[in-house]
Amino acid sequence: MQLENGASPFVTDVPPHTVEVPHRRMDLTAILALLLLCVAVKGSENITAWYGKTIKVPCNGGNLALNGLVFVKWKYVKDDESPGDLLIKQANDNQVTIQASEDYASRISMDDDYSLHVGQASLSDQKFFTCMAVYLSNLKEYPVYVLVNKKPSSVEIIDKSEALKKDIMTTVGTCIVKDSNPAATISWTKNKSPLKGDEKGVSITPSVKLNPATGLSTSYSTLQYAATKEDAGAVFSCMSTYERVHNETQLEPLPVHYPSEKVRLDILPKGPIKEGANVTLRCAGDGNPPPNSFFFHKKGEKIRVENSDTLTLTQVSKEDTGLYKCSLPENEKLEASQNITVHYVNLNLSPSGGL
Structure with missing residues (x-):
């Protein structure tokens, strides 16, 4: 088959190390690289670790295929989104090579099943860790996002x-x-x-x-x-x-x-009051805490009593008969009143009869 210009429809000027394919050409090195670097990235999973404890991150959930495995490498995503290397282990070799620097170098290890261990977990470890398994014919990556929880102290x-x-x-x-x-x-x-x-x-x-x-x-x-x-x-x-x-x-x-809403005035002793007796006026409010300061009103005279709820009248006489009141200093409109009557003997006797 010839084109109008007489050229072959196939490529004839093929450089060395290439394979001739109709309508396209591909470098053998690129083909080999594609075979070796054919990457299968699995969907990421999440695991939860506890603050201060050791994080165990399994590779492929602990079900890593071993047939044809060459080596396993763990890496992570740094805070600036750039990749960071952690450690690498060859298949059928117990030797683990630490590639990490700074913080992770002293905190990481790898199990025989290629699980990653990170000691002394902190919130800075909340990130993606990726297990890269390299086989003879391909490469697979298993990303895992680590969540670090901490119970309240x-x-x-x-x-x-x-x-x-x-x-x-x-x-x-x-x-x-x-x-x-x-x-x-x-x-x-x-x-x-x-x-x-x-x-x-x-x-x-x-x-x-x-x-x-x-x-x-x-x-x-x-x-x-x-x-x-x-x-x-x-x-x-x-x-x-x-x-x-x-x-x-x-x-x-x-x-x-709460403040008092009512005030009560009691007169002691109860019953008739005789001249010469002592009389106690006791005032009380229904607030909480109970009020401990009062005004006593004694026949127009206002007497303030602090840290007490009583006022004592000593040796009362008939002149002490009258209306008594008590009220609260913070609200004088709240008041109570009582009448006191002092009973006395009238000594002014008029003689009767003739002398």
């Missing part, structure tokens, strides 16, 4: 409140779950019942801080709560959840503080 509550306040948002405490990966989640309960941040009288503020040196996360959660009187003695708990494992820390029962 501690769970605690700081900035604990000593008491709650009625109808006022009060910080109950801040729960801290330290040094984990991934970050732990935090929830709150009151008397074992879950609390939600969107409930009335409940505010939960979560946050996470990353340690730049270790990459570990510390979780925070601050609970604010507006109490009712019925919440007195309630037990609040912080619960951390990490990999479906729960750790609970609880506070001591908290009192609820």
Whole structure:
């Protein structure tokens, strides 16, 4: 077959070391390279390791074909996305050659089944490690992504409140779950019942801080709560959840503080008061904690009493008869009153009859 210009349809000026093929030519060296470097990259898998422990990364899931195997080499992806060599082992030879430098050189080894071992796992080891198996006729790569988990080192509550306040948002405490990966989640309960941040009288503020040196996360959660009187003695708990494992820390029962709404005045002793007796006025409010300072109003005179709830009138006389009141210094509109009547003997007797 000839072309119009008389040229052969096949290539005739073939250089040395080439094979003649209709419509194309291919260097024998390239063909050999394709045969030797035919790479089959398997889909990557993930494995999970624990912080501080040894990572074991199997080659092809531990099912590496050994027939025709020449050597196995492990490599990894650096932070800048460039490849890095770790170590290499020839088939049928126990000798392992470390190719890594810096950090990995002292932490890596290879098993007889060609699994990679990396000691003292840290978050910097979260990356792709690739097992490259070179055979007589081809090459296969098995990439594995390593995840490094770390359980929290501690769970605690700081900035604990000593008491709650009625109808006022009060910080109950801040729960801290330290040094984990991934970050732990935090929830709150009151008397074992879950609390939600969107409930009335409940505010939960979560946050996470990353340690730049270790990459570990510390979780925070601050609970604010507006109490009712019925919440007195309630037990609040912080619960951390990490990999479906729960750790609970609880506070001591908290009192609820609220101002007095009523004031009561008692007169002691009970019953008729005789002239010359001592009389005690006792004032009380229904707040929590109970008030310990009062104003006593004695016939127009206002007397303040600190750290006490009583005022004593000594050796009363008929002049002490009258209206008595007590009130709170922080809210003088809250007051209570009592009348005191002092009974006395009238010694002004008029004689009757003739002398």
